[in-house]
Amino acid sequence: MLILMEPAATIRQTGEVLALSERVNLRPYLSQAQGRRVIALTSEDEALAEQVRALPGVEEVRPLHDGAKLSTRQFQSRDSVVVVGGNAGSKRVSVTRGSMVVMAGPCAVEDRETLLECARFVCDAGAQVLRGGAFKPRTSPYAFQGLGVRGLELLAEARAATQLPFVTEVLSIDDLPLVAEFADALQIGARNMQNFPLLRAAGETGRPILLKRGMMATLDELLLAAEYVLATGNPSVILCERGIRTFEHSTRNTLDVAAVPVLRRRSHLPVIVDPSHAAGDRELVGPLALAGVAAGADGLLIEVHPDPDRARTDAEQTLSLPQFAALMPRIRSVHKALHSGEGAMEALAGA
Ligand code: PEP
């Protein structure tokens, strides 16, 4: 249930609601929406709702049933700011409405020289976060599975060289303590979007979570997956549209551009677009990246490699360094066009 306090409710009155929830062993989640305090409780017990309604300062108690709670605008009207980095010598980067945080790097970490060259290049071109997989989810068990711990060490070295924080995928609960120790943000990949125990455990590390949309997942399912992380008390979730499976085979996946304004309307969480996995073809990455920016994305996740044809994973969709450098100013100009003028974004988003 969602408990809306009166705008003039006192801290003491809010405290009464929190105390009641603790008495019935429910963890209360406190937020602000439309100028009032809001408390979410993960129960729809009608007797409890009646008890809450009777407390002074409570304006309304709304049932929420099985739908998203903590990720919604009803729970929090202000846009979330997810901070990535700021430890281990890396820069602090904020992903939020109006930002354009480009996260770039190879699909997989392959070797020291390639990663360092790529990291330095994307940094100079204006990327703010380094990406690279150390544990790779591969369709075939015989394909390159990533360098594992060695990959994490190399990412940490690239971070030290560039001050870029890095995001890397975590595939299993067993790897979580290790990956969380190294990484600035944890990527939950499309294939694991509904791995609920992993979502919970990843949330509990307190690290920011980059949550990719499953290739057959609806936006409701994506938001409910985010809910698993938020329910642990970790507020730092970045949603990522990376294309979904459709009947169209000209691209690897179909980029659902509409996901960006829809998620923005329903949720306060930042939304980024991954044009690389949507396109599956490096010639299409630029147009899809720009479409994502124009739709109002807060950042992009792009695969880049110094010798893309020889990349060990996702070669076809990986940009070369010059291609990435040429794309960055175009990303900036579309972003600037969208945000120039007071209220430009709101007018476009209809929000
Ligand atoms: C990746 O980012 O390299 C990746 C495997 O992405 P996805 O989970 O979206 O397929």
Ligand code: MN
């Ligand atoms: Mn990839």
